[in-house]
Amino acid sequence: MWSNMNKISNNLVIELHIPDFGKAQEFYSMFGFERLSYDPTSGGGSDLGYMVLARTDSIGRTLINFYGDKEKVSKHAHFKDFPSNTPRGYAVEITIPASDVEELWNSTYKKLDPSCISQPLILKRWNKKDFRVIDPFGFYIRFTESVDWGQ
Numbered sequence: 001m002w003s004n005m006n007k008i009s010n011n012l013v014i015e016l017h018i019p020d021f022g023k024a025q026e027f028y029s030m031f032g033f034e035r036l037s038y039d040p041t042s043g044g045g046s047d048l049g050y051m052v053l054a055r056t057d058s059i060g061r062t063l064i065n066f067y068g069d070k071e072k073v074s075k076h077a078h079f080k081d082f083p084s085n086t087p088r089g090y091a092v093e094i095t096i097p098a099s100d101v102e103e104l105w106n107s108t109y110k111k112l113d114p115s116c117i118s119q120p121l122i123l124k125r126w127n128k129k130d131f132r133v134i135d136p137f138g139f140y141i142r143f144t145e146s147v148d149w150g151q
Helices: 021-029 071-075 101-108
Strands: 015-018 034-039 049-057 060-068 093-097 117-123 129-134 140-144
Touching: 015 021, 015 071, 021 034, 021 049, 021 060, 060 071, 060 093, 101 117, 101 129, 101 140
Parallel strands: 015 060, 093 140
Antiparallel strands: 034 049, 049 060, 117 129, 129 140
16 A cells, blocks of 8 residues: 555646546556546546556556546547647656656566657656656656655
């Protein structure tokens, strides 16, 4: 169990609206995410679902929430004003710290379609290693060594 359960160090919740939970679960599982919960009615009788994926390592737990699981998720009150083929995640980077980003890269990059690798593992100018991928829905994901952002 997560030893920091009662201490909130960052209470930001990321919720990605997507049309296919299966693709998300397959992609994120390569990076150690497992399904924590699934509700086909998103908690209230809707025909759109809700899924939470979790990844745990020695520096903590990362959760990503997903809403939808059907094409009609693009008809959500906010997103309906945009064409359904609008790239998701435009101008957003989701950063996920990992205790051993080099091992994570080495265990996943050969499984990835080369078109989803935005940047292979490199040492950045701030002296931390990271790599960046594009998930099946266009979200830009960075896996990085732990950085003190003050959370």
